[in-house]
Amino acid sequence: xxxxxxxxxxxxxxxxxxxxxxxxxxxxxxxxxxxxxxxxxxxxxxxxxxxxxxxxxxxxxxxxxxxxxxxxxxxxxxxxxxxxxxxxxxxxxxxxxxxxxxxxxxxxxxxxxxxxxxxxxxxxxxxxxxxxxxxxxxxxxxxxxxxxxxxxxxxxxxxxxxxxxxxxxxxxxxxxxxxxxxxxxxxxxxxxxxxxxxxxxxxxxxxxxxxxxxxxxxxxxxxxxxxxxxxxxxxxxxxxxxxxxxxxxxxxxxxxxxxxxxxxxxxxxxxxxxxxxxxxxxxxxxxxxxxxxxxxxxxxxxxxxxxxxxxxx
Numbered sequence: 001x002x003x004x005x006x007x008x009x010x011x012x013x014x015x016x017x018x019x020x021x022x023x024x025x026x027x028x029x030x031x032x033x034x035x036x037x038x039x040x041x042x043x044x045x046x047x048x049x050x051x052x053x054x055x056x057x058x059x060x061x062x063x064x065x066x067x068x069x070x071x072x073x074x075x076x077x078x079x080x081x082x083x084x085x086x087x088x089x090x091x092x093x094x095x096x097x098x099x100x101x102x103x104x105x106x107x108x109x110x111x112x113x114x115x116x117x118x119x120x121x122x123x124x125x126x127x128x129x130x131x132x133x134x135x136x137x138x139x140x141x142x143x144x145x146x147x148x149x150x151x152x153x154x155x156x157x158x159x160x161x162x163x164x165x166x167x168x169x170x171x172x173x174x175x176x177x178x179x180x181x182x183x184x185x186x187x188x189x190x191x192x193x194x195x196x197x198x199x200x201x202x203x204x205x206x207x208x209x210x211x212x213x214x215x216x217x218x219x220x221x222x223x224x225x226x227x228x229x230x231x232x233x234x235x236x237x238x239x240x241x242x243x244x245x246x247x248x249x250x251x252x253x254x255x256x257x258x259x260x261x262x263x264x265x266x267x268x269x270x271x272x273x274x275x276x277x278x279x280x281x282x283x284x285x286x287x288x289x290x291x292x293x294x295x296x297x298x299x300x301x302x303x304x305x306x307x308x309x310x311x312x313x
Contacts, residue, residue, distance in 0.1 A: 024040045025043070025061065025084065025085065025088075026086045027041060027045075027060060028087055028090040029060045029061060030058055038087075039060055041060075041061025041062050041063050042064040043061065043082045044059075044060075044061050044086075044089035045059070045061065045062055045083075046081050046094050047059075047069075047078070047079065048080075048095075049077065049078050050078070050096055051077075059090070061089075062082070074094070074097065075097070076096055078096075187250040187252050188252040188263050191208040191215065191265065192208060193208045194208060194209055195207050197272060198273065202220055202227045202228075203218060203219045203262075205217070205218050207268055210265070214268040214270075215249060216269070217264070217265055218265075219262070220261070221260075221261070222260040225262060228264060231251075232251040232264065235266075236251075242297075242298060243297075244294045244295070245302070246266050246269075247267035249265040249266055249267065250263075251263065251265070
């Protein structure tokens, strides 16, 4: 064969080969026989198969002689979609009959979960924050209640008290102003309350029995601590004791029925207060003169310089 003829044959074969290569497409491929993530063919496809309730999907390429797969109808068990551009099947999707509706139905619970789970978490967080704020407020309120009892005596469940913490350590007991403070600390435990004989703005007055004798017990609530403390200071004034002034025995703090009580113990007079006595009793001249004399003697004693200008304590 002449050299010119050979050259023409080789050129024709190369042109035919390039023509075939130019018609092939690059497609995404994940079918089992693909060794690479891509393949070359005339048409790219995506297929889906349903077997025993399990759906599998594959992508690949077809050669020209099996293009009939692209024309097949999609059934409930198998379907194929084809496209004719490079890597066109990478994002191509296919749905079997009934699968799309199932996906929409199943997406509703997922949507509800996406909405309600964060909402529930937010509600729980808000509830925890409210509970925390309430606990803090309760703690502050409780601490404030304890702070309002500034200088208050510490109390035990047995009715013990620490009255000396309220009064100066240099207070003595030779003034006739009541029992020694050490005795005052325990007097509340030795008194038996018998009957309530009166009620007023700051508390109640009870008749109690102490060592076989009747005593008057004025009971203040813890919120009236200032009134109780003020009366305690007055009765502890040096030289205050007098026959015509109510006799002071002790001042104590006790805890009864889980409630803090402030006690002021004095001599008991069965006729009660002067006001109540005058309201229910008609007095003769002799009794009136006796009452007036008693009141005057008491006032004269209180107005002595040693008492009038003496600071309590």
